[in-house]
Amino acid sequence: MNLRPNKVHKTVAIAALTACCFSFISCRSAEQREAKAENNKASVAPINASVPADDGQWLMASKDYGANRFSSLDQINTGNVRNLRLAWSFSTGVLRGHEAAPLVVGDTMYFVTPYPNILYAIDVITGDKKWEYKPKPASASQGVACCDVVNRGAAYWEGKVIYNTLDSHTVAVDAKTGKEVWKSRLGDINRGETMTMAPIVVKGKVLVGNSGGEFGVRGWLTAVNANDGSIAWRAYSTGPDADVLIGPRFKPFYPQDQGKDLGVTSWPRDHWKIGGGSVWGWISYDPELDLIYYGTGNPGPWNPESRPGDNKWTAGIFARDPDTGEAIWAYQWSPHDLYDYDGVNENVLLDLPINGETRKVLVRPERNGYVYVLDRTTGEVLSADPFVYSTVSKGFDLKTGKMIDNESKAPGYGRIAREICPSAPGGKDWQPSSWSPRTRILYIPHNNLCMDMEALEANYIAGTPYVGASVKMYAGPGGHRGEFTAWDPVQRKKIWSIKEKFPAWSGALATAGDVVFYGTMDRNFKAVDARSGEVLWRYRSGSGIISQPISYKGPDGKQYIAVADGVGGWSGTIVAGGLDPRDETSALGFVGAMKDLPDYTNKGGTIYVFTLP
Amino acid sequence: MSSPFRRTAVLSAVGLLLVSCAKRTDEDVQPNQRVLRVCSDPNNLPFSNERGEGFENRIAGLVARDLGARLEYTWFAQRRGFVRNTLRAGTCDLIMGVPSNFELAATTRPYYRSTYVFVSREDRNLDVASLDDPALRRLQIGVHVIGDDYANPPPLHALGRRNIIGNVAGYSIFGDYTEPNPPARLVEAVADAEVDVAVVWGPFAGFFAKQQVTPLRLTPVLPEIDLPFLPFVFDISMGVRRGEEGFRTELEGVLDRNEAEIDKILARYGIPLKPMARGTAGAKGR
Numbered sequence: 001m002n003l004r005p006n007k008v009h010k011t012v013a014i015a016a017l018t019a020c021c022f023s024f025i026s027c028r029s030a031e032q033r034e035a036k037a038e039n040n041k042a043s044v045a046p047i048n049a050s051v052p053a054d055d056g057q058w059l060m061a062s063k064d065y066g067a068n069r070f071s072s073l074d075q076i077n078t079g080n081v082r083n084l085r086l087a088w089s090f091s092t093g094v095l096r097g098h099e100a101a102p103l104v105v106g107d108t109m110y111f112v113t114p115y116p117n118i119l120y121a122i123d124v125i126t127g128d129k130k131w132e133y134k135p136k137p138a139s140a141s142q143g144v145a146c147c148d149v150v151n152r153g154a155a156y157w158e159g160k161v162i163y164n165t166l167d168s169h170t171v172a173v174d175a176k177t178g179k180e181v182w183k184s185r186l187g188d189i190n191r192g193e194t195m196t197m198a199p200i201v202v203k204g205k206v207l208v209g210n211s212g213g214e215f216g217v218r219g220w221l222t223a224v225n226a227n228d229g230s231i232a233w234r235a236y237s238t239g240p241d242a243d244v245l246i247g248p249r250f251k252p253f254y255p256q257d258q259g260k261d262l263g264v265t266s267w268p269r270d271h272w273k274i275g276g277g278s279v280w281g282w283i284s285y286d287p288e289l290d291l292i293y294y295g296t297g298n299p300g301p302w303n304p305e306s307r308p309g310d311n312k313w314t315a316g317i318f319a320r321d322p323d324t325g326e327a328i329w330a331y332q333w334s335p336h337d338l339y340d341y342d343g344v345n346e347n348v349l350l351d352l353p354i355n356g357e358t359r360k361v362l363v364r365p366e367r368n369g370y371v372y373v374l375d376r377t378t379g380e381v382l383s384a385d386p387f388v389y390s391t392v393s394k395g396f397d398l399k400t401g402k403m404i405d406n407e408s409k410a411p412g413y414g415r416i417a418r419e420i421c422p423s424a425p426g427g428k429d430w431q432p433s434s435w436s437p438r439t440r441i442l443y444i445p446h447n448n449l450c451m452d453m454e455a456l457e458a459n460y461i462a463g464t465p466y467v468g469a470s471v472k473m474y475a476g477p478g479g480h481r482g483e484f485t486a487w488d489p490v491q492r493k494k495i496w497s498i499k500e501k502f503p504a505w506s507g508a509l510a511t512a513g514d515v516v517f518y519g520t521m522d523r524n525f526k527a528v529d530a531r532s533g534e535v536l537w538r539y540r541s542g543s544g545i546i547s548q549p550i551s552y553k554g555p556d557g558k559q560y561i562a563v564a565d566g567v568g569g570w571s572g573t574i575v576a577g578g579l580d581p582r583d584e585t586s587a588l589g590f591v592g593a594m595k596d597l598p599d600y601t602n603k604g605g606t607i608y609v610f611t612l613p
Numbered sequence: 614m615s616s617p618f619r620r621t622a623v624l625s626a627v628g629l630l631l632v633s634c635a636k637r638t639d640e641d642v643q644p645n646q647r648v649l650r651v652c653s654d655p656n657n658l659p660f661s662n663e664r665g666e667g668f669e670n671r672i673a674g675l676v677a678r679d680l681g682a683r684l685e686y687t688w689f690a691q692r693r694g695f696v697r698n699t700l701r702a703g704t705c706d707l708i709m710g711v712p713s714n715f716e717l718a719a720t721t722r723p724y725y726r727s728t729y730v731f732v733s734r735e736d737r738n739l740d741v742a743s744l745d746d747p748a749l750r751r752l753q754i755g756v757h758v759i760g761d762d763y764a765n766p767p768p769l770h771a772l773g774r775r776n777i778i779g780n781v782a783g784y785s786i787f788g789d790y791t792e793p794n795p796p797a798r799l800v801e802a803v804a805d806a807e808v809d810v811a812v813v814w815g816p817f818a819g820f821f822a823k824q825q826v827t828p829l830r831l832t833p834v835l836p837e838i839d840l841p842f843l844p845f846v847f848d849i850s851m852g853v854r855r856g857e858e859g860f861r862t863e864l865e866g867v868l869d870r871n872e873a874e875i876d877k878i879l880a881r882y883g884i885p886l887k888p889m890a891r892g893t894a895g896a897k898g899r
Binding site for chain 1: 715
């Protein structure tokens with residue numbers, strides 16, 4: 001039953017066919033496009049990339065298409081936040097890492113748990129449970145999730161709550177009744193594909209991507225029709241242009257990204273077929289340019305020295321037409337990635353004054369430790385500055401758009417590389433930042449970790465002895481493992497920062513009351529002054545916080561703040577997965593840096609909702 | 614051996630069994646009988662499968678008989694988290710095969726030593742025996758790949774270090790778990806002429822070479838240790854939980870008493886063996 005070559009060809013053929021069938025959509029007139037955009041405004045709060053109008057709801061994990069995560073509600077402010085108190089709480093009954101953002105639609109909150117991916121509907125004022133939906137994902141999917149069995153949240157669209165399950169399905173649930181509307185299988189856990197990311201819905205298409213870069217999957221982004229779950233298009237991250245949906249409209253800014261079939265030719269023989277570049281992070285959308293933006297994960301499953309070349313299009317970013325999936329431009333943050341620097345972080349869409357003129361930019365605090373400011377119309381890098389301690393780079397060349405690498409930190413066999421900073425989870429992992437248009441500051445939760453890649457270790461998998469590097473992570477300079485940094489992307493500098501004992505693995509929430517919220521793995525939910533960084537209030541949660549805080553206005557007219565606890569994720573598997581602290585190299589080397597986490601937190605998820613008395 | 618196992622066997626039922634914990638029990642159940650609980654992959658011949666057709670299943674049967682115990686299995690795909698979710702979670706007590714210097718378990722003395730081998734078609738008459746053979750620069754080579762973070766089988770490391778890269782094709786060790794014995798694809802790739810030569814862990818090569826219609830040639834990889842320290846030969850032991858060294862000692866008694874029969878089973882499955890100094894206290898952590 002050797003189906004391998006046939007299967008690959010079939011997939012290619014289907015992808016090519018899909019590309020053909022849907023390319024006509026791009027030919028429709030500009031008027032139609034505008035009319036459609038108008039319709040969308042009716043179903044989702046009107047969204048401008050930089051400063052969205054706010055109706056007090058929270059309809060997607062990032063709140064708005066521009067991923068600003070800014071709440072314009074201002075009842076809770078720097079003067080009264082210290083009076084904040086718990087309105088209600090709700091145990092999810094699940095013990096693994098809770099990374100999701102709650103959604104709020106009208107008087108209902110929706111929350112997706114980690115595996116088994118239960119969806120709860122809860123009354124936003126009383127905390128009463130309205131219903132729950134259990135998709136019952138295949139339990140085998142837990143065995144192929146690389147880093148805890150997390151889920152990063154849902155999206156609301158025209159009466160449906162839509163999200164991904166760990167076993168690679170996308171489901172749409174009736175927001176009123178909790179009944180399943182459709183369920184669509186997008187990937188195959190038997191090939192190592194799982195799904196953990198939060199979808200966004202753009203013009204009736206649900207955009208979802210796969211996880212599994214550690215298992216030799218081939219990354220993709222897929223558009224699913226929101227009304228019936230059918231697949232509209234799929235764009236692969238590696239392979240021939242036809243599969244990557246690269247065509248005549250593709251105009252990358254830099255010469256290194258121009259050429260035919262680079263997703264094949266930047267790899268040794270056929271390696272792109274299992275080359276990684278999974279799409280497990282954040283997607284943004286600019287309605288004016290009509291472009292979506294998302295990043296691709298690390299290349300795999302090869303040793304860097306066995307995959308010479310840029311390994312396109314892994315550890316990079318795509319701008320695409322949401323109707324057809326066609327690529328418009330692409331750029332690689334970390335060509336030929338050496339350190340597991342996935343390029344999937346949030347894409348914050350802003351209009352910023354750069355050298356005297358207002359530019360439409362995309363701000364990306366990236367895993368490789370740099371804050372990038374890109375022109376989002378062209379993909380040109382306008383600035384790139386380190387926001388964490390970095391030993392792997394010596395700066396950035398704006399002319400070529402390339403990082404200046406420190407060759408001495410390149411790991412390889414027969415070589416011991418010490419003090420690689422930032423470590424594999426990067427200057428910053430998935431944890432999303434938040435932008436305040438009032439302070440014009442980006443609030444970035446992040447890591448301060450370095451690593452050594454040392455001696456060979458014998459290991460065993462599927463009956464096969466193999467050897468790997470032993471990766472040990474530890475705190476970077478200063479001894480703290482996390483930090484919460486206020487960053488000015490125009491002045492290109494840090495304004496203030498708060499040191500955290502553990503990686504700051506939760507999202508950030510900026511509000512018009514000039515209060516910024518985030519949670520910590522040692523069980524503090526913090527409110528800080530957006531301008532000074534002074535901690536104004538904190539709440540001791542039951543478990544460590546690695547989720548995304550939100551703010552909403554209840555039907556009672558009051559402003560609420562909501563966040564889930566439940567430690568876990570890659571950084572927290574030592575607690576959520578009960579790993580042995582003596583095995584420093586487990587969780588891909590993360591356990592060594594988190595040995596004391598069990599002293600600070602237990603596992604278990606609860607949603608907390610706060611308001612003023 | 615006339616093999617009852619065909620590569621065309623369709624194990625559709627296996628598809629979603631990566632984590633399932635179905636238990637198989639011997640027929641003659643006696644009350645208060647000791648139970649030998651083995652952690653095992655349901656879909657990875659020649660080692661094991663849920664029908665008990667692997668050589669590890671056979672040896673587990675031997676161990677159970679010797680201990681007067683009833684044999685039970687916890688089935689779990691042998692992937693990342695295997696030890697954590699089986700042995701360490703306490704759902705079973707014995708892993709039949711792990712490298713003797715395995716970190717995650719207490720290991721018995723080794724009971725066999727195998728080697729990575731070059732696999733090619735007999736009709737090609739290739740004479741590749743060494744990683745330093747210049748022919749490896751022009752032949753199409755197949756290897757297993759595991760993950761990034763430098764976790765890969767020795768052949769990939771050794772070839773990469775020699776800058777033999779562009780002519781190397783990777784076959785995922787995980788493969789497609791809905792198919793029987795996913796790692797077997799690499800040996801089939803040689804028979805199907807997808808590659809000229811594959812560098813394969815001995816047990817896969819020996820067992821699956823016999824399943825092919827096309828005659829295949831197996832040659833142990835030299836050097837045995839690619840300097841500074843990249844071994845191609847591994848001692849394999851049984852693994853138990855750390856702290857259960859009494860059980861380990863008991864198992865070593867079983868190994869001593871059943872040595873001849875174990876060797877016979879290994880031979881029947883075509884496992885390429887390298888000589889071991891008998892009585893080696895190779896286990897780590899003593």
